[in-house]
Amino acid sequence: MSAKEDSAIQIKDVPSNERGELFPILEESFEGWYLRHSKHTLMDSEVVREAIVNEERAGLVILKDLGTKLGYVYYIAVGRKFRGKGIGGKLLDNSISYFFDKGMQEVYASIEEDNEDSERLFESRNFRKTSRAELAKKYGTINSFVLLRKMVAVPGEHIMVRQLSPSLDSK
Numbered sequence: 001m002s003a004k005e006d007s008a009i010q011i012k013d014v015p016s017n018e019r020g021e022l023f024p025i026l027e028e029s030f031e032g033w034y035l036r037h038s039k040h041t042l043m044d045s046e047v048v049r050e051a052i053v054n055e056e057r058a059g060l061v062i063l064k065d066l067g068t069k070l071g072y073v074y075y076i077a078v079g080r081k082f083r084g085k086g087i088g089g090k091l092l093d094n095s096i097s098y099f100f101d102k103g104m105q106e107v108y109a110s111i112e113e114d115n116e117d118s119e120r121l122f123e124s125r126n127f128r129k130t131s132r133a134e135l136a137k138k139y140g141t142i143n144s145f146v147l148l149r150k151m152v153a154v155p156g157e158h159i160m161v162r163q164l165s166p167s168l169d170s171k
């Protein structure tokens with residue numbers, strides 16, 4: 001993406017009373033249980049950010065604090081016609097900076113196993129796959145279950161993680 005296109009993407013917080021206007025992006029991005037859950041989460045979450053391109057709502061990200069200095073990218077979605085233009089990447093860069101500024105040490109995401117676009121997006125920002133066993137080793141079995149519950153991670157999803165070091169390099 002050129003610098004000009006990149007600067008045309010603006011990221012901003014979305015107040016609760018405007019969030020319903022983001023439903024069409026979720027409807028183009030998810031189906032079934034995920035769609036219902038993403039809509040519910042959009043309305044309930046503390047932090048929702050949107051990407052605006054040419055005054056249109058192009059994408060969104062829903063962020064969650066898992067506690068103990070761990071951040072979570074709950075949902076990230078870009079409207080179909082806006083995909084492949086760097087908007088998901090910019091929303092994720094913004095999310096990583098948000099968690100870094102809050103003093104988080106790691107950022108997690110949970111993605112469906114066959115969701116290649118999403119996997120590429122997270123890998124492009126240095127997320128790597130972790131496992132339920134690795135989480136249990138790191139945080140203890142019970143704490144890892146609590147974390148997975150807070151993520152609402154279900155079987156058939158990859159858990160991805162990125163460390164946030166003091167010298168933040170988002171790419």
Ligand SMILES: CC(C)(COP(=O)(O)OP(=O)(O)OC[C@H]1O[C@@H](n2cnc3c(N)ncnc32)[C@H](O)[C@@H]1OP(=O)(O)O)[C@@H](O)C(=O)NCCC(=O)NCCS
Nearest residue numbers: 029076077078083084085086087088089117118120121124
């Ligand atoms: C996943 C999703 C958010 C990606 O958004 P996007 O705006 O299309 O992503 P971007 O254009 O910013 O691409 C992100 C990165 O993925 C990689 N990528 C994207 N398309 C690629 C392709 N066709 N080939 C190789 N790499 C690709 C690039 O490395 C890019 O990084 P860059 O910014 O350094 O170029 C979007 O496909 C989507 O909304 N999907 C449906 C919802 C969903 O599954 N969300 C994730 C689970 S919550």
